[in-house]
Amino acid sequence: MPNARLLLLEDDTSLGETILSRLEKEKYQVSWAKDLCGARKLIQDKDFDLLVLDVGLPDGSGFDIAEELQGRYPVIFLTALNSAENRLRGYELGANEYIPKPFHFKELLIRIEKTLGSEFNEGPTTFNFEDFKINLDSMTVEQNDQLFYPSARDFSVLTYLISSFPNVVSREELLEKYWGSDSFPTNRTVDNSILRIRQFLGEKAQDYIKSVRGIGYQWIQEPKK
Secondary structure, X not given: OOOXXXXXXXXXXXXXXXXXXXXXXXXXXXEEEOOHHHHHHHHHHOOOOEEEEEOXXXXXXXXXHHHHHOOOOOEEEEEOOOOHHHHHXXXXXXXXXEEEOOOOHHHHHHHHHHHHHHHHOOOOOEEEOOOOEEEOOOOEEEEOOEEEXXXXXXXXXXXXXXXXXXXXXXXXXXXXXXXXXXXXXXXXXXXXXXXXXXXXXXXXXXXXXXXXXXXXXXXXXXXXX
């Protein structure tokens, strides 16, 4: 959603400058704060469509901002704290996304686009299958009461395959859609993503993802109603 207004809270100057520059190239309007005090002032002075918040800060935590705002804005957390407890804390505070550092910019961009577009999404929030459930809101795969957290890109590839059922999706289509021409990806890049997805799905993966020789991949099970 180009021209969307983003608040970036990031105390690392180098990382903040990089994110700011890349997001502005994508036509986002970005206001950058390096600490909680600066973020609070920006929130008082401006309205935002999305907050991108670092967790570990010199004067506190991005969690503090989310708790104060109580769901007023969509939130994406950026953090090196990737324990299950911290992820749970983030989601309890209403996080739309929780991205562990280090991350690829394309992953951040995908999650920003997903979060900004979610309010207009009238599709399902889950895909339910006999062996597992895929939650589009939390970007998780649930199997036997265990949660798996694919990367944003792998998760996007997975959900795109499911949404394309029963059509075959080519490697070239996936490369163009999720990697872009400036990353120098190859067909092997897609194959590696599918391999990771199959690992999340476990021994039943062969019942869901079919390799179509010379073309790409096909999802072969329709989600339950």
